[in-house]
Each structure stands twice: as C-alpha cells, then as structure tokens.
Amino acid sequence: MKEGKADLKIYKGKISKKLKVFYNPAMKLNRDISILLLNCLGNKYMQIALPLTGSGVRGIRFLLELDKNVYKKIVFNDYSNKSIELIKHNIKINELEKDYEISNKDANLFLLESKGFDYIDIDPFGTPNPFLESSILRLARGGILAVTATDTSALSGSSPKACKRKYWAKPLKNEFMHETGIRILIRKVQLIGAAFEKALTPIFSYTDQHYYRVFFKCKKGKKKADKILQKHKYLLYNPKTLEREVSDFNNKKGYDYAGLLWTGNLWDTKLAEKMYSKHQISNTQFHNLISLIKDECKINSVGYWDLHKLAKTKDKPIPKIESLLNKDATRTHFLGWGIKSKNSPKF
Numbered sequence: 001m002k003e004g005k006a007d008l009k010i011y012k013g014k015i016s017k018k019l020k021v022f023y024n025p026a027m028k029l030n031r032d033i034s035i036l037l038l039n040c041l042g043n044k045y046m047q048i049a050l051p052l053t054g055s056g057v058r059g060i061r062f063l064l065e066l067d068k069n070v071y072k073k074i075v076f077n078d079y080s081n082k083s084i085e086l087i088k089h090n091i092k093i094n095e096l097e098k099d100y101e102i103s104n105k106d107a108n109l110f111l112l113e114s115k116g117f118d119y120i121d122i123d124p125f126g127t128p129n130p131f132l133e134s135s136i137l138r139l140a141r142g143g144i145l146a147v148t149a150t151d152t153s154a155l156s157g158s159s160p161k162a163c164k165r166k167y168w169a170k171p172l173k174n175e176f177m178h179e180t181g182i183r184i185l186i187r188k189v190q191l192i193g194a195a196f197e198k199a200l201t202p203i204f205s206y207t208d209q210h211y212y213r214v215f216f217k218c219k220k221g222k223k224k225a226d227k228i229l230q231k232h233k234y235l236l237y238n239p240k241t242l243e244r245e246v247s248d249f250n251n252k253k254g255y256d257y258a259g260l261l262w263t264g265n266l267w268d269t270k271l272a273e274k275m276y277s278k279h280q281i282s283n284t285q286f287h288n289l290i291s292l293i294k295d296e297c298k299i300n301s302v303g304y305w306d307l308h309k310l311a312k313t314k315d316k317p318i319p320k321i322e323s324l325l326n327k328d329a330t331r332t333h334f335l336g337w338g339i340k341s342k343n344s345p346k347f
C-alpha cells in the first residue's frame with residue numbers, strides 16, 4: 001500500500017495489539033501533522049528518535065517528506081523482531097540508503113543508552129507513561145517531544161480512578177472533557193519534565209477519534225520549570241449554569257472540578273499559523289483540523305462552550321454558530337458545535 005510518499009508492506013488484519021506488526025491507517029493524520037510541524041518548526045539537522053516504530057511508516061515518511069535540512073539522522077527502534085524485519089523491508093522498497101539507523105531494543109533501554117535526541121516521538125499503545133522519563137532525560141535543549149495517548153477514556157473521565165492513578169488528577173466528564181483530558185496529560189508530562197529541571201511547553205495539541213497528541217518544546221532550567229508549574233491549577237465547573245473558572249482551589253459551592261491541569265496555551269500561535277499557510281490540502285480532515293486550530297489558538301481560554309447545551313440551559317433555540325463568531329469567539333476542533341471564547345456567548 002501507499003501512505004504519503006511511502007510504499008509499504010503491511011500485515012493484514014484487524015487493527016489491534018495482536019497484529020503481527022502494528023500499522024493503523026487511521027493514524028495517517030497523526031503522521032501528516034508530525035511531518036507538517038517538523039517542516040514548519042525551523043529546527044535544523046535534528047537527530048530524530050522513533051522508539052516505538054511499528055511498521056516503520058512514520059520514519060520512512062520522515063525520510064521522504066521532511067525537508068532535507070530538518071534532520072540529520074532518523075533512528076527506528078522497536079523491540080519486536082518482526083517489526084525490525086518489516087522496517088528493513090520497507091526501507092528497501094523505498095530505496096532509502098542513508099541518514100537512518102535501526103535498533104532492536106526495549107524503548108527505554110534504547111533511549112537511555114543513546115546520547116540524546118532533538119526530536120523523540122512516543123507513539124505507544126495506550127498510555128505514554130512507561131516512556132516519559134527516559135525520553136525526557138534524553139531530550140536535548142530546544143528539543144521536541146511528541147506524545148500520543150490512546151487511553152482517552154481515563155483522561156476524559158470515563159474512569160476517574162484510572163486517571164488519578166496514571167495521571168495524578170481528577171478528570172471531569174462533561175462537554176469539554178477532551179480539552180480537560182489533554183490538559184491533564186500535558187501536566188503529567190510537565191511534572192516528569194520538572195523533576196529533571198526541564199520546562200516542557202506545549203506548542204501544538206489536538207484530539208482526533210481515539211487519541212490525544214501533544215508536541216512539547218523543551219527548555220532547561222529550574223526557574224523555567226517552576227514557571228510551568230505555576231500554571232497547574234484547578235478548573236471549576238458549575239453543571240447548572242455551565243460557568244467555569246480557573247482556580248488555585250478545588251472547592252466552591254455548586255461547582256465540580258477537574259485537575260490539577262495545565263491552564264496555559266495549547267498551541268504556539270505562530271507555529272499554528274505557519275502550519276496553516278504551508279499545508280497542502282491533501283484531504284479534508286487534515287485541512288479542517290489545521291484551519292480550526294489556526295483560529296482557536298488565538299483564544300486563550302480553558303474549555304469551550306457547547307452551543308446545544310448552552311441553548312438548553314438558557315431555554316432558547318440553538319443559534320447559527322456563524323452568528324456568534326468574531327475575533328474573540330472561534331470554532332474549536334474539539335467539538336463541531338463548540339465555541340472557543342473566554343466568556344459565555346451571548347444570544
């Protein structure tokens with residue numbers, strides 16, 4: 001089959017952990033975004049690590065589709081022998097001869113034995129937790145950490161105990177549960193970063209179908225790490241009025257809460273704009289996501305408003321979403337009928 005510019009051999013079968021070598025066509029968007037982001041960042045001659053490679057599709061596409069000065073070397077790692085066999089085959093059919101290495105180790109061992117990388121992509125089954133410490137330890141100054149989490153049910157509130165255990169925070173299952181979930185994930189990654197005096201700032205975040213994805217930029221230093229921690233707060237939410245507020249405390253009469261979670265920006269606005277201007281409209285889903293984020297990244301609010309729910313609360317008909325959009329209120333990729341704005345939209 002073909003994905004992007006890569007020709008690939010893959011194993012047929014239901015997409016699950018049990019596949020001989022994992023390949024998920026639904027994650028094409030995840031790879032498309034990674035390529036676009038790396039081509040827009042401006043970082044040069046990066047050493048790139050793919051500790052959980054699977055079929056090799058991501059690395060092969062990086063070799064074929066990243067601008068030539070973006071990377072110096074790409075290292076493919078997977079502990080499965082079958083995966084390594086397939087990566088080698090896929091590299092061969094794409095006639096790639098240089099700028100890569102292949103490693104067949106446990107991901108943590110691979111990272112810890114390395115000299116470090118400028119870009120590390122953690123793309124596991126489920127939670128990224130087992131790989132956070134080693135990747136953050138080996139992430140270079142100014143480097144980028146990309147994290148995928150597919151255990152969204154824990155993060156978005158279907159299983160609060162799992163969220164507490166794995167992500168050290170209380171989720172909240174409501175209309176903006178996926179934004180809350182992403183912010184809880186971000187804080188967890190940042191806490192591990194802070195323990196190693198690394199400040200991890202999200203530069204691009206999104207959710208799609210069954211997963212969350214966040215790209216972090218790494219800066220070193222105690223003070224910078226402390227500054228990140230100052231933005232970990234609670235999000236209070238009143239289920240009757242839908243009002244919400246960011247707070248240092250988690251108790252207010254009539255309010256439920258989520259957190260602690262990251263209350264800073266989810267995107268670097270300039271990067272999101274550059275990604276929009278540089279992207280090629282290869283498919284609608286990719287185009288829609290990039291366009292929505294280009295607008296919503298300008299609104300600095302935690303959570304968004306669900307128009308259907310808001311109309312019900314106000315006991316009014318649902319207004320046309322377009323009639324409420326302006327420079328302080330945009331659509332959001334999190335929800336088709338959601339509005340991102342600081343204050344509740346007036347209608």
Ligand SMILES: C[S@@+](CC[C@H](N)C(=O)[O-])C[C@H]1O[C@@H](n2cnc3c(N)ncnc32)[C@H](O)[C@@H]1O
Pocket residue numbers: 021022023024027031051052053054055056057058077078079080083105106107108123124125
């Ligand atoms: C979700 S798949 C990766 C998909 C791939 N990144 C892509 O874009 O198609 C996870 C991969 O991680 C590998 N894996 C899981 N745990 C690992 C570990 N501890 N060390 C190394 N590889 C591991 C599995 O063999 C599998 O190939």
